[in-house]
Amino acid sequence: MTTHFDYDLIVLGGGSGGLAAAFRAAQHGKRVAMLEPGELGGTCVNVGCVPKKAMWLAADLSSRVTLAAAMGFDVPTRPTLDWKELVVHRQGYIANIHASYLKRLDDTGVVRVPRKGRLVDAHTVECSDGIRISGEHILLATGAHPQRPDIPGAELGSVSDDFFNLCSAPERVAIVGGGYIAVELAGLLQALGSRVTLLVRGERLLERFDAELTAQLAENLRHHGVQLHFNYRLRELRRDGDDVIAYGHDGPAEPRFDQLFFATGRRGNSAGLGLEALGIAIGDKGEVDVDDWQTTAVPSVHAVGDIAGKVGLTPVAIAAARKLMDRLFGGKPQAKMDYENVASVVFSHPALGAVGLTEQEARERHGDVRVYCTNFRPMVQALADGSQRSLFKLVCVGEDERVVGVHLLGEAADEILQGFAVAVKMGVTKAQLDDTVAIHPTSSEEIVLMR
Known part of the structure; x- marks a missing residue:
C-alpha cells in the first residue's frame, strides 16, 4: 500500500x-x-433519472386512466393530479x-x-x-x-433542472431542443395537463437514433397534442407581463408561453x-x-x-x-470500457430504446444490410380507439444476418431492450433470435416482422 x-x-x-x-x-x-x-x-x-422517472410514471398512469375510460371503466376521462x-x-x-x-x-x-x-x-x-x-x-x-443559448433574453428561459421545482403544470409550455431531455419533458408535461410546443433546431428528433423510429415518435407526440416545429432558430426571448414571447424562424403562430425550457445541451x-x-x-x-x-x-x-x-x-x-x-x-490491466453497443432508453410516451447501429450507420459500415421492421397499433390502443403506434426494428448484416442493431418504440421498451442488448453484444443472428425468442400468441400481430 x-x-x-x-x-x-x-x-x-x-x-x-x-x-x-x-x-x-x-x-x-x-x-x-x-x-x-x-x-x-x-x-x-x-x-435527472430518478425524479424524471417518477414524473414519467405519473404521466404514464394519467395516460392509462384515460385509456381505461375509453374502454368503459367508470373513471374520469382526464384525471387530475395533486402535483404537490x-x-x-x-x-x-x-x-x-x-x-x-x-x-x-x-x-x-x-x-x-x-x-x-x-x-x-x-x-x-x-x-x-x-x-x-x-x-x-x-x-x-x-x-x-x-446551459442556455447565447441569445438576448435567455435568462427568461428555464433549464431542465428547474422542471423539478414546478408545483403545477404550466398551461402553455415551450421546450427548445430535440434531444433526450426535450422529448421527455414534452411527453411528461403534455400528459400532466400542459399544452406543449417543441421548438427543434434540426430536421428531426433525437438525431443519434434511427430516423424511422424518431419519425414515428414525432407522429405519436402530435397525436398526443404536442406541437412540433422543426428547423426552428430561436433569436430572442422577451417578457410581456406574465408571458414569455419567443422570436424565431418558422415558429408557432402564437409564440406566447407561461414558461419556456431550454433543453439545448449540457x-x-x-x-x-x-x-x-x-x-x-x-x-x-x-x-x-x-x-x-x-x-x-x-x-x-x-x-x-x-x-x-x-x-x-x-x-x-x-x-x-x-x-x-x-x-x-484490482490487478485487471485489461479492464477497459467498451463504448460500442451501449443500450440507450428515452422515456418518451411510449418509451424509445436502441442498442447497436442504426440502419444508416450499418449501411455506411457494412453495406450488406437486411432490415426487419414492424409498425403496429398495440392492442390497448386499438381497444380504446387510440392513435399511438409502436415500432420494432432489427438491423442485420452479412449472409448470416448477424443482428447489429435493435430499435424499439413502445410498451416496456426499456425492459425488452435489456435482452436484445445482450444478443447484439454476443453477435447472434436473426435465425438464432427466431429460435430462442418466445412470443405469447395474443401478441403475434405485434411482432411479425414485415420487411
Whole structure:
C-alpha cells in the first residue's frame, strides 16, 4: 500500500460515477476520500433519472386512466393530479437514496468531505476551506450542467433542472431542443395537463437514433397534442407581463408561453478545477479529454461520467468507474470500457430504446444490410380507439444476418431492450433470435416482422 499519500484515491464528485468508483476502490481495500459539497447522487438522483422517472410514471398512469375510460371503466376521462403530493412522495424516495448512500459510505470506510476541490498538482487537492489532501490517484466525476443559448433574453428561459421545482403544470409550455431531455419533458408535461410546443433546431428528433423510429415518435407526440416545429432558430426571448414571447424562424403562430425550457445541451463541470495548469485538455463543451482507459494527460488523474465527454448515461458512468478501479487497484490491466453497443432508453410516451447501429450507420459500415421492421397499433390502443403506434426494428448484416442493431418504440421498451442488448453484444443472428425468442400468441400481430 502506498503510504506517503493521505489516500489511495480522491474522488471529486458524489454522483453515480464517483460513488461507483469510491465503493469499488474500497472493495479493493483502498483508502478513499470523496469531495462532494451537495447532495449525493449527482444529476441522476437529484435532477435527472430518478425524479424524471417518477414524473414519467405519473404521466404514464394519467395516460392509462384515460385509456381505461375509453374502454368503459367508470373513471374520469382526464384525471387530475395533486402535483404537490406527488412531489412529496418523489422527494421522500430520493431522501431514502441519500440515506442509503451515506450508510454505505460509512460501512465501506469512504471519507466524505463536504467541500469542493481544486487540483494543485498531479497528486494534491485543495478543498474549498483551504485544507490540502493528497492521493495516489485523483478521479474527476463532477458531472455537467444544463446551459442556455447565447441569445438576448435567455435568462427568461428555464433549464431542465428547474422542471423539478414546478408545483403545477404550466398551461402553455415551450421546450427548445430535440434531444433526450426535450422529448421527455414534452411527453411528461403534455400528459400532466400542459399544452406543449417543441421548438427543434434540426430536421428531426433525437438525431443519434434511427430516423424511422424518431419519425414515428414525432407522429405519436402530435397525436398526443404536442406541437412540433422543426428547423426552428430561436433569436430572442422577451417578457410581456406574465408571458414569455419567443422570436424565431418558422415558429408557432402564437409564440406566447407561461414558461419556456431550454433543453439545448449540457456543459461539463470542469471550470475551477485547476486542470489547465496541469496540462489537462478541456473540450469545447467543458469535457475533460481522456483516453480509452479514462485517463487524462496526467497519468494519476482520471475522469468518468458526463465530465469525461464519452457517453452521457448513468449506467455507462458506473461501468466506466468500476472498470477503472479494477484496472488501477484490482490487478485487471485489461479492464477497459467498451463504448460500442451501449443500450440507450428515452422515456418518451411510449418509451424509445436502441442498442447497436442504426440502419444508416450499418449501411455506411457494412453495406450488406437486411432490415426487419414492424409498425403496429398495440392492442390497448386499438381497444380504446387510440392513435399511438409502436415500432420494432432489427438491423442485420452479412449472409448470416448477424443482428447489429435493435430499435424499439413502445410498451416496456426499456425492459425488452435489456435482452436484445445482450444478443447484439454476443453477435447472434436473426435465425438464432427466431429460435430462442418466445412470443405469447395474443401478441403475434405485434411482432411479425414485415420487411
